Amino acid sequence: MSLQKKALSGVSWTFLEQFGSKAINFIVQIVLARLIAPEEFGLLGMILIFNAIGNSLSDTGMSQSLIRSDKPDEEDFSTVFSINFTISFLLYWIFFIIAPYISEFYEQPRLTDLIRVYSIVIIISSLFIIQKTRLTYELNFKYQMKAQLPALFLSGLTGILLAYLDYGVWALVYMQIVNGLFLTITYFLQTRWIPNVKINRSKLKEHFLFGYKLTLAGIMSRIVKNIFPMVIGKYYSAAMVGYYTRAFTMKELPVVTISNTLDKVVYPLLAKIKNDDRQLKAAYQKIQILSLFVLSTIMLLLILIAHPLFGFLLGEKWLPAVPFFQLLCITGIFYPINKYNSNILKVKGRTDLYLKMAIIVNITMVLGIIVTVEYGIIPLILAQVINSLIGVGINIYYANQFIKYPYIEQFVDAFKTALPGLISFALIFYLIEFYNIMKDFNYFLELLIIGGLFMAILISLHFLFRTRALKEIHLILKLVPKGKMFGKS
Incomplete structure (x- = not known):
C-alpha cells in the first residue's frame, strides 16, 4: 500500500477510534459527573500531576524516536520496552514512599492510598506502549481502534457501577486501572509480540539521545499543565479543583479528539x-x-x-x-x-x-x-x-x-x-x-x-x-x- 493510501486509511481508522473513544468517554463522564460530587473529582485532580510525570519519565521519549527511525528492528523495540518497564517500576515505588508527604501538603489524608493505588497505572502503561508504537510506525490504526474502544467501554461500565455503589473517587481510580489492564492484554494478543529482555547499549544510546530532550520538555509541560489543580487545591478548595478539572476535561474533549486523530497519522507521515x-x-x-x-x-x-x-x-x-x-x-x-x-x-x-x-x-x-x-x-x-x-x-x-x-x-x-x-x-x-x-x-x-x-x-x-x-x-x-x-x- 502506498504512503498516501496508508495515510488516508490511518486518518479514517484513527478518526473512528478517536470519535468512538471520545463519545464513550463523554457519555461515561456525564454519568459520573451526576453520580460523583465535585469534591471527589477534585481529589483525583490534585494527584494527576504525579501520574503525568510518571508516564513521561517511564517512556523517556524513546517511543517517539522509534516512530521517527527509518527501520527499527526487534532489538530497538525490545530495548526501549525493557527500559520503560524498569523505570516505571522504580517510579511506582518512589510515589508509594512519598504519598504521605503529598497528603500532608494538601492536608488531605485520603490522598495517601489514592496515590499508591492510582500510580499502578504507570506500570500498566509501560506494558503496552511499545506494542502501540509498533502499530503507529506501521500506520496500522485499525488494531488500535479495536483495542481502545472495548477498553473504554468496559472500564466506563466499571466506573459507573462503582460510582452508583457510592465508591466516590475510587470509582475513577479503578476505572483507569481496568482500562490499562484491558489495553495491555488486547495489544499483546493483537501484535503477538513478546519482547526480548536484553538491552542493546548502542540502540539505547541512539534512542535516549533523541528522546531524553522530548522527555524533559514533556515533563515540564505536564507539570505546568497539571500544576493548576495542584495550586487551586492548595490555595482554594477541593470543590474548585473539581470545577476546574471538569471545565478542562470538557475543553480537552474536542481538542484531543481532533488533534490525536491527526497527530497519530501526521507525525509518522511527516517523519517519512x-x-x-x-x-x-x-x-x-x-x-x-x-x-x-x-x-x-x-x-x-x-x-x-x-x-x-x-x-x-x-x-x-x-x-x-x-x-x-x-x-x-x-x-x-x-x-x-x-x-x-x-x-x-x-x-x-x-x-x-x-x-x-x-x-x-x-x-x-x-x-x-x-x-x-x-x-x-x-x-x-x-x-x-x-x-x-x-x-x-x-x-x-x-x-x-x-x-x-x-x-x-x-x-x-x-x-x-x-x-x-x-x-x-x-x-x-x-x-x-x-x-x-x-x-x-x-x-x-x-x-x-x-x-x-x-x-x-x-x-x-x-x-x-x-x-x-x-x-x-x-x-x-x-x-x-x-x-x-x-x-x-
Missing part, C-alpha cells in the same frame, strides 16, 4: 517525508489550516453555548465551572498552531530546539501562575490564555527555520481561516448579551437555537469568502478515493 522540505511544508500547511478551521469553529461555538451545555448535560451543580470553561476554550483555538509547529522540530530531529522552546514557554507560564495565583482562578486561567499566545510566536519562530513558513504567512492563513467563525461568534454574542434572546428558553432549546444560528452564519460566510479551508475540504472529498491527499510520495 522529513527530507523533502517543499512537500513537508505543503502537507503541514494543509493540516494546519484544516485543524484550525475545525477547532476554532468548535471552540467559539462552545463558548457561546457553555451555560446551557453545562446545565443540560451535567446539572446546575456544575454551573460555577462555566467561566473557567469559556476561557480555557480560547487556548484550544491556539492549539493547532502550537502543536504542529513543534512537530516540525521533532521530525527534523532537532529535539534540542524543542526542549529550548518548551523551557521558554513553561517558564513564562510559571511566572504567570506566580503573578496571578493570589487574585483568583479567573486570572490564573487568563495567564494560560496569554501563555498560549506566547507559545504561538515561539513555535512559529523555530519551525520557520526549517520549512520557511514565516509569521506573516501563518498569520494570514490563520486569520482567513478563523475570520468567518469570529464574525459569527460576535453576531450571536451581541444578540445574547444585549438583546437577551435566550431568556425564555430552556437549556435544550438554547443549545439548538444558538448552535443552529452559529453554523448557518458560519457556513454562509465561508461560501461568501471562498476560504481556503472550504477549498481544502472540497479537495479532500474529491481526492480521498484516489489516495492523493498529501501529494506525490
Whole structure:
C-alpha cells in the first residue's frame, strides 16, 4: 500500500477510534459527573500531576524516536520496552514512599492510598506502549481502534457501577486501572509480540539521545499543565479543583479528539517525508489550516453555548465551572498552531530546539501562575490564555527555520481561516448579551437555537469568502478515493 493510501486509511481508522473513544468517554463522564460530587473529582485532580510525570519519565521519549527511525528492528523495540518497564517500576515505588508527604501538603489524608493505588497505572502503561508504537510506525490504526474502544467501554461500565455503589473517587481510580489492564492484554494478543529482555547499549544510546530532550520538555509541560489543580487545591478548595478539572476535561474533549486523530497519522507521515522540505511544508500547511478551521469553529461555538451545555448535560451543580470553561476554550483555538509547529522540530530531529522552546514557554507560564495565583482562578486561567499566545510566536519562530513558513504567512492563513467563525461568534454574542434572546428558553432549546444560528452564519460566510479551508475540504472529498491527499510520495 502506498504512503498516501496508508495515510488516508490511518486518518479514517484513527478518526473512528478517536470519535468512538471520545463519545464513550463523554457519555461515561456525564454519568459520573451526576453520580460523583465535585469534591471527589477534585481529589483525583490534585494527584494527576504525579501520574503525568510518571508516564513521561517511564517512556523517556524513546517511543517517539522509534516512530521517527527509518527501520527499527526487534532489538530497538525490545530495548526501549525493557527500559520503560524498569523505570516505571522504580517510579511506582518512589510515589508509594512519598504519598504521605503529598497528603500532608494538601492536608488531605485520603490522598495517601489514592496515590499508591492510582500510580499502578504507570506500570500498566509501560506494558503496552511499545506494542502501540509498533502499530503507529506501521500506520496500522485499525488494531488500535479495536483495542481502545472495548477498553473504554468496559472500564466506563466499571466506573459507573462503582460510582452508583457510592465508591466516590475510587470509582475513577479503578476505572483507569481496568482500562490499562484491558489495553495491555488486547495489544499483546493483537501484535503477538513478546519482547526480548536484553538491552542493546548502542540502540539505547541512539534512542535516549533523541528522546531524553522530548522527555524533559514533556515533563515540564505536564507539570505546568497539571500544576493548576495542584495550586487551586492548595490555595482554594477541593470543590474548585473539581470545577476546574471538569471545565478542562470538557475543553480537552474536542481538542484531543481532533488533534490525536491527526497527530497519530501526521507525525509518522511527516517523519517519512522529513527530507523533502517543499512537500513537508505543503502537507503541514494543509493540516494546519484544516485543524484550525475545525477547532476554532468548535471552540467559539462552545463558548457561546457553555451555560446551557453545562446545565443540560451535567446539572446546575456544575454551573460555577462555566467561566473557567469559556476561557480555557480560547487556548484550544491556539492549539493547532502550537502543536504542529513543534512537530516540525521533532521530525527534523532537532529535539534540542524543542526542549529550548518548551523551557521558554513553561517558564513564562510559571511566572504567570506566580503573578496571578493570589487574585483568583479567573486570572490564573487568563495567564494560560496569554501563555498560549506566547507559545504561538515561539513555535512559529523555530519551525520557520526549517520549512520557511514565516509569521506573516501563518498569520494570514490563520486569520482567513478563523475570520468567518469570529464574525459569527460576535453576531450571536451581541444578540445574547444585549438583546437577551435566550431568556425564555430552556437549556435544550438554547443549545439548538444558538448552535443552529452559529453554523448557518458560519457556513454562509465561508461560501461568501471562498476560504481556503472550504477549498481544502472540497479537495479532500474529491481526492480521498484516489489516495492523493498529501501529494506525490
